[in-house]
Amino acid sequence: MSVEKLSEEERKTWLSALPKWSLARDGDAIERKFEFDDFSEAFGFMARVALIAEKRDHHPEWFNVYNKVEITLTTHDAGGLSLRDVKMARKIDALLG
């Protein structure tokens, strides 16, 4: 599937709507850190993210230790940040209410 990498201008616009995410990798990715009460909460969250990722065929890069989860979103097919990452970030944010 072909996807367009966002321009610098577009990145700024979309990122302002995602205050909890920050640009990473020279603007080619966005990341957010999460902290839960314990591992069970963290892994439950990851399981829900995994189901969304599988449905959208858009997979996060992530790191987990105990109650902490760090998620990085980038679109490999676009070689950087695309609208797919923005939409995925919104879905992830929505899981947490």
Ligand SMILES: C[C@H](O)[C@H](O)[C@H]1CNC2=NC(N)=NC(=O)C2=N1
């Ligand atoms: C072939 C398959 O559709 C692609 O490799 C998909 C799978 N999941 C993906 N996930 C992410 N994060 N970026 C991609 O470019 C991507 N591409």
